[in-house]
Amino acid sequence: MELDRRLNAFRPDLAAEALKGQVEAARFVKGEPASVTGSVAALRPFPDIGRGIDTELLFGESVRVFDRANGFAWVQADADGYVGYLPEEMIGSLAKPTHRITAARTFLYPEAELRKPPIKAFSMGSLITVIGDAETRGTRYFLLAGGGAVIAAHCLPVGEAMADDYVSVATKFIETPYLWGGRSGFGIDCSGLVQLALMMVGKSAPRDSDMQASFGNAITRDELRRGDLVFWKGHVGIMEDEETLLHANGHTMTVARENFEAAVKRIGWLYEQPTGYRRIV
Known part of the structure; x- marks a missing residue:
């Protein structure tokens, strides 16, 4: 099985030293530590500013830099392991945040x-x-x-949780614009909202919704309560309570509250029924 390129740094010419023996590459490197210096740095699957973004890195977050060429740096985020290209001008020496x-x-x-x-x-x-x-x-x-x-x-x-309840953090993003691949207060997508809100209460979560679909414990629809996650193919939402879904979505193009049953009906015509329900441990 081929390794997920989103979480593993490998190309035919170069790969992370940690992948030696797992992938073929002309050269393996340890990479150099660095920190993001741009307010928000878009991470792309290719070194092309015209390509869509996979995710975003925030100011001060640390990365490991494997390559620099043509104005781009090929990096892996330390927080969630995501791999991609960002403008080289948006990284600098490793910081020691407080x-x-x-x-x-x-x-x-x-x-x-x-x-x-x-x-x-x-x-x-x-x-x-x-x-x-x-x-x-x-x-x-x-x-x-x-x-x-x-x-x-x-x-x-650093290290002090913003709240005990990550849902209360997620509500602070209500009406934030929806942005595919977004992971910030300036624009955010469905899985970015889940990951960022959890990070602020001291919990790590995978970045994309397909990764998050195996996060926590499986539950049934009848068990849904505040803080549980609901998944569709390519989408995830947070239950604010037993009847209310909180999610960054392309329908309102914002982070919004929506009646859960109405959301299931509305989303169903395009993405079918929910594929799973998870409770974060």
Whole structure:
């Protein structure tokens, strides 16, 4: 069985050293550690800006770089193992983050002053390195290693869970635009919503819906409750309660709430009936 190219770095000319003996390649490399420096970095299956994206990496997330050529870097994300190409300009030296962004979206200001025009925007989940703090007119800011300041109330120390209930995190993305391959507060897809919300409560999850379909424990439709996942072919949603589905979807082109039974009926004509139900342990 051929290895999943989404989770294994291999090409005829080059492959990750960890795959030696599993794949054929002209050369095997360990790769070099790096961190994402762009606000959101689109990860593509090919080094072509015109190709659709598979997923996105957030500011401060770490990767292993296997190759750099023609303005692209071929990388593997440390968080979920996803492999792909991103613009080389969006990675830099490996950072040592201290905090994670908890607001759906927030700004990086040039200094501790919200009246200054922001120089970058961060999504929830982004990793930053705090080296100090400051206060302006009663608002506390964190000062970052690379320069600039963020609102301190929009951050938590790395390793500290944002909430106990990941569904409450997912609801913070309601009305966020739907984006195929999206994984940020600026645009997100169905499985990206599941993965990012779980990450913010300290739980790791696979990236794509077909991978998530074997995550947790199988349950029946009659057992559905808050936090359970419902799968269709190519789609996943989160049960907010026994009657309400929360999902990033191409129907509203947003993250939206929808009556579960109505959603099953609406989705059924195109994607048939749900293929499974899972409870996260």
